[in-house]
Amino acid sequence: MATRTEFKNPLIRWVDDRLPVFTYLDHEYNQFPMPKNLNYWWNFGALASVVLVLMIVTGIVLAMQYTAHVDLAFESVDRIRRDVNYGWLLQYIHMNGASMFFIVVFIHLFRGMYYGSYKAPRELLWMLGVVIVLLMMGTSFMGYVLPWGQMSFWGATVITNLFSAIPWVGDAIVTWLWGGFSVDNPTLNRFFALHYLLPFVLFAVVGLHVVAVHVTGSNNPTGIDVQAPRDTVSFHPYFTAKDSVGLVAFLMFFAAVVFFAPNLFGEPDNYIKANPLQTPAHIVPEWYFLPFYAILRAVPHKLLGVIAMFASIAVLFVLPWLDRSKVRSANYRPIHNGLFWIFLADCLFLGYIGANPAEGWFVWGGRIGTIWYFAHFLVLVPLVSMFERPRPLPASISEPVLKEKR
Amino acid sequence: MRTMRSLVIAAAAVLAGVTGVQAAGEKIELPDRNWSWQGPIGSFDRAELQRGLQVYTEICASCHSLRLVAYRNLEALGYGEEEIKAYALNYEIHDGPNDQGEMFTRPAIPSDRFVPPFPNEQAARASNNGAYPPDLSLMTKARKNGANHLFGLLMGYADEPPEGFELMDGMSYNRYFPGHQIAMPPPLYEGGVEYADGTEATVEQMAVDVTAFLAWTAEPELEERKSLGIWVLAYLAGLFVIMVAVKRRVWSDVKK
Numbered sequence A: 001m002a003t004r005t006e007f008k009n010p011l012i013r014w015v016d017d018r019l020p021v022f023t024y025l026d027h028e029y030n031q032f033p034m035p036k037n038l039n040y041w042w043n044f045g046a047l048a049s050v051v052l053v054l055m056i057v058t059g060i061v062l063a064m065q066y067t068a069h070v071d072l073a074f075e076s077v078d079r080i081r082r083d084v085n086y087g088w089l090l091q092y093i094h095m096n097g098a099s100m101f102f103i104v105v106f107i108h109l110f111r112g113m114y115y116g117s118y119k120a121p122r123e124l125l126w127m128l129g130v131v132i133v134l135l136m137m138g139t140s141f142m143g144y145v146l147p148w149g150q151m152s153f154w155g156a157t158v159i160t161n162l163f164s165a166i167p168w169v170g171d172a173i174v175t176w177l178w179g180g181f182s183v184d185n186p187t188l189n190r191f192f193a194l195h196y197l198l199p200f201v202l203f204a205v206v207g208l209h210v211v212a213v214h215v216t217g218s219n220n221p222t223g224i225d226v227q228a229p230r231d232t233v234s235f236h237p238y239f240t241a242k243d244s245v246g247l248v249a250f251l252m253f254f255a256a257v258v259f260f261a262p263n264l265f266g267e268p269d270n271y272i273k274a275n276p277l278q279t280p281a282h283i284v285p286e287w288y289f290l291p292f293y294a295i296l297r298a299v300p301h302k303l304l305g306v307i308a309m310f311a312s313i314a315v316l317f318v319l320p321w322l323d324r325s326k327v328r329s330a331n332y333r334p335i336h337n338g339l340f341w342i343f344l345a346d347c348l349f350l351g352y353i354g355a356n357p358a359e360g361w362f363v364w365g366g367r368i369g370t371i372w373y374f375a376h377f378l379v380l381v382p383l384v385s386m387f388e389r390p391r392p393l394p395a396s397i398s399e400p401v402l403k404e405k406r
Numbered sequence B: 001m002r003t004m005r006s007l008v009i010a011a012a013a014v015l016a017g018v019t020g021v022q023a024a025g026e027k028i029e030l031p032d033r034n035w036s037w038q039g040p041i042g043s044f045d046r047a048e049l050q051r052g053l054q055v056y057t058e059i060c061a062s063c064h065s066l067r068l069v070a071y072r073n074l075e076a077l078g079y080g081e082e083e084i085k086a087y088a089l090n091y092e093i094h095d096g097p098n099d100q101g102e103m104f105t106r107p108a109i110p111s112d113r114f115v116p117p118f119p120n121e122q123a124a125r126a127s128n129n130g131a132y133p134p135d136l137s138l139m140t141k142a143r144k145n146g147a148n149h150l151f152g153l154l155m156g157y158a159d160e161p162p163e164g165f166e167l168m169d170g171m172s173y174n175r176y177f178p179g180h181q182i183a184m185p186p187p188l189y190e191g192g193v194e195y196a197d198g199t200e201a202t203v204e205q206m207a208v209d210v211t212a213f214l215a216w217t218a219e220p221e222l223e224e225r226k227s228l229g230i231w232v233l234a235y236l237a238g239l240f241v242i243m244v245a246v247k248r249r250v251w252s253d254v255k256k
């Protein structure tokens, strides 16, 4: 924040001289130089921020009407939908917002993978992103327990039970997590408290993530660095305008789901009140956990399965060092490019496996998918990055934009 | 970008597949009716809902509760205040204590929720051979393809199970119930109710009507949701056109 912006309005100037928030906003969201060749895949970070705010706002209003007690939680959520003015809208936005959040963030993450945005100097930015994913998972897992339906209860039971795989102290940890000897009222209460807390932690980490992206600047589809001012345009109005187009398109998708298919992503069983004496025929987690659930079940040993599941995310932390190639964008890396698409297909495949009972071909299908998942990061990406010959890179961002217009 | 586009389509297909995944084992083909409330501008048929309420009241209510719905909600079916009061009066509620410290019973009023047929689950099981008739308030949302499941269930009884099928005592054979043995005896029979509006009470008619009624109890907001949704989407579509124009204008001076 070397140079202050000169503001005309005396009040703004007065504040800015003492606390340069307006200078900050002007630098970071007005003048901020952005590569001019960004495509619409660069929209998704902004979309994720919007969804996060939407989730916090709807969540706080829901919490005003929600009752965290095993006898009342299910009914209180139903009453929000039935009796609170526009409560159904609020509840459906929050419920589907979680799915939207994951859709947007997964796209954002795969965008980063494809264009090599995790490479120097953006490693820390990337790692903060992985922390965000983990926090989102924790938050949504606990949020899903709150309506106290059958899947809430049994999902919570299955997932918390995973910790019992830890040698020696596992059972004690599970009892401690539950606050008792099964998922029960104390569990529901602490999950509510944490579900209220974590989004604000998330908000803070997103703040760091955004600060980090403003230090390095955005990557771009060519993956080569910005060299001259002619490679960039200012954030405002160019990207405020472009992000708005994406935002409205996204909101249309979101609204279509909320208003016309609000239960598209949900499990019917969660409209049945939790019953500890009756296990549902198939316990399935929310769709965004399915690939990880498949990895968990692919390993025929409980502890190793849990480790594999956590490792499947942890490996993302070290991706910047597994990929040794100097070239960022997969557009110029023919083999890596192919690997990327196979990996993406593998993730979708694992999601499909996770939605199905672990029997028949789903068992070995899940194993192959899991092996590929880890082989991708630990073997294929490092090897390819050492031996692949990238295609020639353009001299600057402006050059391919001039010559290679698609 | 071509690959990316085909990938997005593939992803959507997979997601659609995932949400439609059936449990392993026998796949039951449910009937597939065109319900009036389906589709983006679908709405309930008031006459159907009123007949459905009658079927629920006269048949299902002797076993199944509807504990999330209040009598006052019946206004949405087109009943007036007096009619609702009169309807609620038919039911007794345990209340209290009064200022003498005693519990008492009183007739229900519109703000009460539907009075359940049994005081608790144990009583319900005791009267139903040990089986529990589930609450019906959210039934069409609590099953995959709920309306067709419910309709199929009501239509799917067979007098005789197929050759070689072992039916347990007190159970009925049903084509659409998972496992085909259901503890609910066939609730509908020709002329089971005498419709107030004179409609002929065939089994199918009653099944359709009560399904519509229970679709309404599960999603009373459905009509408001869809009509608001149309406006929201129309508004966003307009905004989208404007934003695209703005974006083009803003970017027109950037050398590609």
Ligand code: HEM
Pocket (backbone or CB within 6 Å): A041, A042, A043, A044, A045, A046, A048, A049, A050, A052, A105, A108, A109, A112, A115, A117, A118, A122, A125, A126, A127, A128, A129, A130, A132, A133, A206, A209, A210, A213, A217, A218, A219, A220, A316
């Ligand atoms: C709460 C969820 C998240 C929010 C609100 C968020 C927000 C943002 C924003 C506003 C940007 C700048 C605009 C853009 O490039 O799209 C950004 C960039 C970035 N994010 Fe995220 N993000 C989230 C999650 C993640 C996750 C899960 C990852 C990956 C593990 C990630 C990795 C990145 C990277 C690498 C960049 C720089 C991308 C580039 O410039 O190429 N983010 N994020």
